[in-house]
Amino acid sequence: xxxxxxxxxxxxESILQxxxxxxxxxxxxxxxxVLEVIFEYGLDWMDHTHDGAPIAWLALLPLxxxxxLWIFRRFGEESRKGMLLIFEIxxxxxxxxxxxxxxxxxxxxxxxxxxxxxxxxxxxGIQIGAVVSNQISERLPRLKAKKSTFLITGMAAGFAGLxxxxxxAVVFSLEVLFSGVIEFRALLPALFSAMTASTVSGxxxxxxxxxxxxQMVPGLDAASIDAPLFGKIVILAICFGLLGGLFSWIxxxxxxxxxxxxxxxxxxxxxxxxxxLSIALMLAFGGRYSGSxxxxxxxxxxxxxxxxxxxxxxxxxxxxSLGVGMIGGEVxxxxxxxxxxxxxxxxxxxxxxxxxxxxxxASVFAAGTNTWMSAMIVGMEIFGFSFFPFxxxxxxxxxxVNGNLSIYTSQRKFNAVYAASDSESxxxxxxxxxxxxxxxxxxxxxxDPDRTTDQSKVQNEVRNENEKDTxxxxxxxxxxxxLKTGHSAL
Numbered sequence: 001x002x003x004x005x006x007x008x009x010x011x012x013e014s015i016l017q018x019x020x021x022x023x024x025x026x027x028x029x030x031x032x033x034v035l036e037v038i039f040e041y042g043l044d045w046m047d048h049t050h051d052g053a054p055i056a057w058l059a060l061l062p063l064x065x066x067x068x069l070w071i072f073r074r075f076g077e078e079s080r081k082g083m084l085l086i087f088e089i090x091x092x093x094x095x096x097x098x099x100x101x102x103x104x105x106x107x108x109x110x111x112x113x114x115x116x117x118x119x120x121x122x123x124x125g126i127q128i129g130a131v132v133s134n135q136i137s138e139r140l141p142r143l144k145a146k147k148s149t150f151l152i153t154g155m156a157a158g159f160a161g162l163x164x165x166x167x168x169a170v171v172f173s174l175e176v177l178f179s180g181v182i183e184f185r186a187l188l189p190a191l192f193s194a195m196t197a198s199t200v201s202g203x204x205x206x207x208x209x210x211x212x213x214x215q216m217v218p219g220l221d222a223a224s225i226d227a228p229l230f231g232k233i234v235i236l237a238i239c240f241g242l243l244g245g246l247f248s249w250i251x252x253x254x255x256x257x258x259x260x261x262x263x264x265x266x267x268x269x270x271x272x273x274x275x276x277l278s279i280a281l282m283l284a285f286g287g288r289y290s291g292s293x294x295x296x297x298x299x300x301x302x303x304x305x306x307x308x309x310x311x312x313x314x315x316x317x318x319x320x321s322l323g324v325g326m327i328g329g330e331v332x333x334x335x336x337x338x339x340x341x342x343x344x345x346x347x348x349x350x351x352x353x354x355x356x357x358x359x360x361x362a363s364v365f366a367a368g369t370n371t372w373m374s375a376m377i378v379g380m381e382i383f384g385f386s387f388f389p390f391x392x393x394x395x396x397x398x399x400x401v402n403g404n405l406s407i408y409t410s411q412r413k414f415n416a417v418y419a420a421s422d423s424e425s426x427x428x429x430x431x432x433x434x435x436x437x438x439x440x441x442x443x444x445x446x447x448d449p450d451r452t453t454d455q456s457k458v459q460n461e462v463r464n465e466n467e468k469d470t471x472x473x474x475x476x477x478x479x480x481x482x483l484k485t486g487h488s489a490l
Contacts, residue, residue: 018188024143024150025189028136029157029196032129036161036197037204039106039128043121046114047291054116054287061115061281062274065325068108069270079104082327083123086130086155087410090148090177096138102131108327116281116290118317119328122162126173129158129197152177152186153193161197164208165381169194172374178412179370179404209294211301213383216354222389232349233390236356237363237397239345240338244367245402247315247334252409254323273324281317289317292328293336300339300357311340330407331365338364355390358383362391363398370406370413372399 050057072080079085079101088094105124112119133154137143143150152173160169170190174183214220225233262269281287288295293314300306318333338360346356358379366375372395379391404413 021149021189022192024136025153025157025192026196028129028133028150028153028189029161029193030200032132032154032157032193033161033197033200033204035102035128035132036125036158037201037206039109039121039125040162040201040206042106042110043113046110050114050116050287050290054290055282057114058116058278058282058287058290061117061278062271064111064115064117065270065274066267068111068327069266069325071104071108073266076100076104082127083408084410086127086151087177087408089130089134089151091410091412097127097131097134099131099135102128105327112321112326112328113291116287117277117326117328118281118289118291118293118314118321118333119326119330120292120332120334121329122159122331123329124327125162125329126155126158129154129156129161129193133157133193148183149186149189152183153189156190157193157197160194161201161206164198164202164206165378166194166198168374168378168381169198171377172369172371175371175374176369176408176411179406180413208382209297210382211358213354213358213387216301217352220352220355221386225389225393229351230393232351233359233393234397235349236342236345236351236359237394238401239341240360240363240394241367241398241401243311243315243337243341244334244364244369244398245405247319247330247337247364247368248370248405248407249403251319251322251330251407254319258323258325270325277317277320277324277326280320284313284317289314292332293318294332296336297339297361300343301354306340306343306353306357308344311337311344314340330368334365334368334407335361338362358387359390359394363394366395367398367402367405368407370399370402370404370408370411372396375399 076098079098081088082105085094085097085101089097102124105127109119109121109124113121130151131154133150134147137147137150155176156166156169156173158169159172160166163169170187173190173194174186175181177183258269258273262272281290289310296306296310296314298304314333314337318330318337322328322330339357340360341364342356342358342360343353344356345360346353349356361382362375362379365378366372369375375395375398376388376391379395380388
C-alpha cells in the first residue's frame with residue numbers, strides 16, 4: 001500500500017519529470033538545429049553548383065549512384081534503411097540507430113542533389129534529429145527506457161529545424177509512426193524540441209518558405225465556402241488523395257522491381273538504371289525536375305509558369321530516382337507535385353489557381369504520408385491560419401480516399417474499416433492497440449517505480465473496450481461505407 005506521503009509527493013514528482021523532459025527537448029532542439037543548418041547550407045551550395053552546369057552534372061548521376069552505394073556498403077549497410085530503421089526502433093524490432101547514420105545520409109543527399117536526382121531532404125533532416133536523440137537516450141540509463149519518446153522528440157526537432165514549421169513538426173512526429181494514433185507521451189519534449197530547433201535554425205539563417213494566400217486570393221475566407229465551392233474542393237481533394245496514394249503504391253512497386261534486376265550485381269544495377277535516369281532528367285527540360293521541387297513551388301506561387309504536365313513528370317522522375325537508390329526524401333517532392341496539380345486542376349473548376357496549389361500541397365502530402373492533422377497544419381503555417389476551413393475539408397477528404405497507403409512501408413495502421421474486413425485483420429487491429437498500450441505503460445512505469453497497476457488487467461479491459469467500439473463503428477457505418485477511424489491515445 002502506498003502511504004499518504006507517497007501519494008502527496010506524486011504531483012511534484014510528475015512536475016519534475018515533465019520539467020526534465022522539457023529541458024531535454026530544448027537541448028536536443030539546439031543540437032539538432034545546428035546540424036540541420038550545416039546540412040541546409042551544404043544542400044543549398046550543392047543545388048547552386050548543379051544549376052551552374054546541369055547537363056554536365058546529370059551526366060555524372062550514374063557514377064554518383066555507384067559512389068553512394070559503395071559508401072553505405074562500406075561504412076554502414078544498416079544506415080541505408082533510413083526512415084525504415086526509425087520505424088523499427090519505435091516498434092521494438094531494432095535496438096538503436098547507428099551514430100554514423102546521420103552523417104552518411106547527409107553526405108549522400110548532398111551528392112545526389114549535386115548530380116540532379118529528383119529527391120527531397122526532409123527524410124535526412126528527420127533522421128539527423130532521430131539519431132541525436134537516440135544516441136542521447138542510449139547513453140543515459142534513466143532515459144533508455146524512454147527510447148520511443150526521445151525518438152519522436154528528435155524527429156520533431158529535425159523536421160522543425162529544416163522547414164521552420166514547428167507546429168507541423170510536432171504533430172507529424174506524433175502521428176506518422178502509427179497512423180491513427182497520437183503518441184501523447186512524447187508531446188511535451190517534442191513541443192520544446194521543435195520550437196527550439198525552429199528558433200535556432202531561424203537565427204542561423206534557415207527560414208521557412210511561406211506565402212500570404214490572402215493576398216493571392218483577396219476576399220476569400222471561411223464565409224465564402226458555399227455549397228458549390230464546397231463541392232469543388234471535395235472534387236479536388238479526391239484527386240489529391242488518389243494521386244498521393246498512387247505515388248506511394250508506384251514508389252514501392254518501382255523500388256521492388258528495380259531491386260530485383262541484377263540481383264547479384266548491385267553496382268551494375270545502379271549504373272544501368274542510373275544512366276537511364278540521367279538521360280530522362282536531361283530530356284525533361286534539362287533538369288527542371290531535378291532536386292527537391294522547391295523551384296516548381298516557388299515558380300507557382302511567385303508568379304512563374306506552371307506547365308500542365310509538371311506534376312506528372314515530377315511524379316515519375318521522383319519515383320524513378322528513389323527507386324534507383326538516390327538518397328533524400330519524398331515529402332518536398334510531394335509538396336511540389338501537389339502544388340503543380342492544384343494549379344493545373346483548380347482553374348478547370350473555376351477556382352483560383354493559387355488556392356488549388358495551396359490545397360494540393362497539403363493534401364497530397366496527407367495522402368502520401370497517410371497523416372491527417374500535420375497536413376492541415378503545414379498548409380496553415382505556410383499559407384495562413386485564416387484558411388483553416390479550406391485545409392480541413394481538402395486534407396480530410398484526401399486522407400480518407402488514399403487507400404490507407406503510405407510512402408513509409410513500416411507505418412502501422414490503426415484503422416477500423418480495414419481492420420474489420422475479416423477476423424484475422426480484426427485480431428491484428430486489437431493487437432496493435434495492445435502493443436501501443438504496452439509501450440506507453442512501460443515508459444510510464446519506468447519513470448514511476450511505485451506504479452503497481454496490474455498490466456494484464458488493463459490490457460484485457462482495453463481489448464474489451466476496443467471490441468465494443470469497433471463493433472459499434474461497423475454496425476453503424478453500414479456496408480461499403482469506408483470510414484477511417486482510430487483511437488487518439490491508448
